[in-house]
Amino acid sequence: MQNPSKTSQLGRPRTPRLSRKAIGRAALEMFEEEESLSIPRLAERLGVRQSSFYKHVTGRQEIIELARGALVERAPKPELTSGSLDDVIRQTFDALRTAYSLAPALLPLLLTQPVSHPAALEAYDRFAEAFELAGTPRHLVLPVLETLDSAAIGASLDAITMESAWSIKEEDHGTFPHLTAAQRAVAEHPVDRFSFLADVLSAGLRAAIRDA
Template sequence: MQTPSKTSQLGRPKTPRLSRKAIGRAALEMFQEEEGLSIPRLAERLGVRQSSFYKHVTGRQEIIELARGALVEKATLPEMAQGNLDQVIRQIFDSLLRAYSLVPALLPLLLAQPVSHPAALALYDRFAEAFERAGTPRNLVIPTLETLDSAAIGASLDAMTMESAWSISDEEQSDYPHLYAARTAVAEQPVDRFSFLADVLAAGLRSAIKAAD
């Protein structure tokens, strides 16, 4: 039997160049830096041929899910939200908002497919447990998680855009008097819209729980 040469032994990598975790991390970086996903460009980043991906993933949708898992790993998220219902909602909403703000380009794609990455499922399982401990009926846990998730994604995208959604000049105030007056009032007495949104979500959940009793 022929003994492999030292050259061939040195040239063979000790660990595989490509893995599902590496694909997810590189995809997340691409979304952060290039605001989109290109599989040819992703292959370039990883130094492999595009065909190599399909030994590890089935296609684009799975790569997006691996990027979701990489985001869970990268973001600072609570091990377990604790406290009463209002506190749990605020902790989870704030943590999701911080995570999603890291990579706004990925968010519309996350909304288009169900959560299936083990790390993400484990995180939402902890969130579900926190809501149960805070007194949320089990049949309301999933709607609550879905609402919080959608609200955090929307708020993250909103934070990246314009400061105000309303463009009304002083000359137009008589055409839209109520909207103009409301915009003036909030400019004089600012409201943290993200805290306000978390409070509205908490109030809505409390109302739903009361109605279910």
């Protein structure tokens, strides 16, 4: 005669078929591969019915936040050394841009809701601590983080969109002489726009913090 408990164990998977972490990871993979989020397609990826999601999440917004958490877990952990303010600004910007570049299609949706995932909050808490240790007044910590976050998201989206933000036909060069000259100049003297952005952010934020 079979042991009832053994039969029960054999009839159930040892690990839950669906979990919040599994939903977040699958949603992130969908953003990476399909550049969009479809609840029916996500259910198909996970091999469950769509109604099963609502035992774990309240809806689409929470799934997006779980994808944010999965993105934080996927991204390399930033090395925030106790250094100068300039170092912390650059390290934070680079860490954010590296993370966001993993799933650019997710970024517009992240902008529509506040950060609430514990893994993401922990990462931002580390950034906040690094800025405090570098001498940033506490009332400027969030504005600094928001500025760097917005710049990193913009840079990540910009990296996948286009080579140049301006398209001027050759016959129109005389109509737009200054913009055309600027295009030629940057072609002759290339500038790494992300390093340039980091320089501008660093100089601006250092000045704002110094004068606060």
